[in-house]
Amino acid sequence: MSASNVPYKIYLSENEIPKAWYNLRADMKNKPAPLLNPGTGQPLTAEEMSGIFCEELVAQELDNDTAFIEIPEDIRNFYKMYRPSPLVRAYCLEEQLGTPAKIYYKFEGNNTSGSHKLNSAVAQAYYAKKQGLKGVTTETGAGQWGTALSMACSYFKLDCKVYMVKVSYEQKPFRREVMRTYGAQVTPSPSDTTQVGRKILAEHPGTTGSLGCAISEAVEVAVSNPGYRYVLGSVLNQVLLHQSIIGLETKTALDKYGIKPDMIIGCAGGGSNLGGLIAPFMGEKLRGEADYQIIAVEPASCPSFTRGVFAYDFCDTGMICPLAKMYTLGSGFIPSPNHAGGLRFHGMSTVLSQLYHDGLMEARAVEQTSVFEAAEQFARVEGILPAPESSHAIRVAIDEALKCKETGEEKTIVFGLTGTGYFDLYAYQQFNDGTMTDYIPTDEDLAKGIADLPKVPGLD
Numbered sequence: 001m002s003a004s005n006v007p008y009k010i011y012l013s014e015n016e017i018p019k020a021w022y023n024l025r026a027d028m029k030n031k032p033a034p035l036l037n038p039g040t041g042q043p044l045t046a047e048e049m050s051g052i053f054c055e056e057l058v059a060q061e062l063d064n065d066t067a068f069i070e071i072p073e074d075i076r077n078f079y080k081m082y083r084p085s086p087l088v089r090a091y092c093l094e095e096q097l098g099t100p101a102k103i104y105y106k107f108e109g110n111n112t113s114g115s116h117k118l119n120s121a122v123a124q125a126y127y128a129k130k131q132g133l134k135g136v137t138t139e140t141g142a143g144q145w146g147t148a149l150s151m152a153c154s155y156f157k158l159d160c161k162v163y164m165v166k167v168s169y170e171q172k173p174f175r176r177e178v179m180r181t182y183g184a185q186v187t188p189s190p191s192d193t194t195q196v197g198r199k200i201l202a203e204h205p206g207t208t209g210s211l212g213c214a215i216s217e218a219v220e221v222a223v224s225n226p227g228y229r230y231v232l233g234s235v236l237n238q239v240l241l242h243q244s245i246i247g248l249e250t251k252t253a254l255d256k257y258g259i260k261p262d263m264i265i266g267c268a269g270g271g272s273n274l275g276g277l278i279a280p281f282m283g284e285k286l287r288g289e290a291d292y293q294i295i296a297v298e299p300a301s302c303p304s305f306t307r308g309v310f311a312y313d314f315c316d317t318g319m320i321c322p323l324a325k326m327y328t329l330g331s332g333f334i335p336s337p338n339h340a341g342g343l344r345f346h347g348m349s350t351v352l353s354q355l356y357h358d359g360l361m362e363a364r365a366v367e368q369t370s371v372f373e374a375a376e377q378f379a380r381v382e383g384i385l386p387a388p389e390s391s392h393a394i395r396v397a398i399d400e401a402l403k404c405k406e407t408g409e410e411k412t413i414v415f416g417l418t419g420t421g422y423f424d425l426y427a428y429q430q431f432n433d434g435t436m437t438d439y440i441p442t443d444e445d446l447a448k449g450i451a452d453l454p455k456v457p458g459l460d
């Protein structure tokens with residue numbers, strides 16, 4: 001099909017919202033390693049997990065075999081408020097770059113939370129309500145997940161307690177107000193409301209916090225309050241499952257015009273949007289039906305894939321969470337304070353870690369000033385102010401399109417535009433003022449975190 005027949009935006013109808021999520025694990029020959037109980041070194045059982053997570057979500061977490069899991073009607077109805085999301089042909093960007101490449105992006109910022117996180121928040125809130133719980137606890141870094149969860153909890157009338165990384169709490173007061181408007185209770189982390197928070201404050205006075213530390217606090221509050229469970233916005237298998245809606249819609253839209261991408265690019269923090277975007281494409285790749293080049297993009301200041309190790313590690317700084325086998329910089333790793341672009345988690349989804357380990361996808365690390373240059377370039381021609389996280393994917397999409405300009409190749413590039421940057425204007429301000437700097441951790445910086453990886457009983 002000639003490209004000129006493709007509209008600027010490929011919209012799907014409401015009926016084309018997927019009726020089932022796709023579970024990529026079903027098609028993986030090498031399954032992601034199980035979560036381990038840090039005390040025993042044994043795989044976590046459903047029973048152990050159900051003290052932390054809702055039952056239905058535990059079942060999804062452990063299910064490596066069911067390829068399609070039906071999306072309950074209540075969740076589909078919520079999805080209809082803001083989905084299907086558009087797949088946009090970036091004609092204006094292509095023209096500006098003068099590239100023969102064809103660039104598409106799947107835009108997930110069309111909802112108040114401003115990101116893809118709502119896709120999983122609504123699912124997790126739904127199952128918590130179905131189980132008859134009072135509420136849920138969580139952490140939030142940049143604030144998108146906390147906002148998404150607040151929205152989902154207010155819809156299903158659940159209590160929502162959010163531990164927000166202190167630096168973001170201070171830099172993004174308006175995010176906090178959105179959460180409070182949806183009824184959530186927001187606490188800056190580390191806080192003195194939990195044991196683990198008090199311990200971290202004593203050991204690191206003046207710390208601006210980290211995601212790993214906020215996770216420890218939220219988990220502690222969930223397990224010590226009856227009727228509460230903990231929910232997480234990324235990393236977990238269940239979250240990648242819910243986010244498969246991004247990839248399924250993308251594939252349906254492309255198929256309508258007979259478009260087969262050569263390359264799929266996404267930013268990677270904990271791996272949920274990328275895992276969701278690539279799901280059906282990776283499925284075809286795993287089944288030997290098609291091939292795609294798949295690229296994860298991460299910040300050079302928090303380079304889990306490109307400079308981490310593939311090992312069992314804690315997901316949190318307080319070391320109370322289960323162990324996950326993943327590419328990690330060590331649970332004690334905290335990105336340099338000058339890092340403004342999100343994607344600050346030290347580890348990575350076990351699913352993506354296994355796929356990367358098996359050579360089924362690639363990873364690139366990019367520096368934040370070049371990320372904001374790409375963001376600015378994109379904003380000026382495509383009319384969307386992108387989230388800094390999303391702009392990591394834009395950076396590599398532009399780089400690849402410029403390579404095509406040199407070689408004359410007409411590659412089709414699809415990338416995930418995960419959200420908008422309206423609450424990231426402090427970072428944009430630094431960029432516009434010319435005060436933004438890059439920091440790439442030295443090998444020595446990284447060696448410390450990696451040396452502290454847990455020794456797992458029975459594994460060494």
Ligand SMILES: *Cc1c(COP(=O)(O)O)cnc(C)c1O
Pocket residue numbers: 114115116117144145233234235267268269270271272273274343387389390418419420
């Ligand atoms: C949270 C977030 C990400 C990174 O999380 P993943 O789980 O890796 O997808 C990327 N973009 C936006 C806009 C986010 O809010």
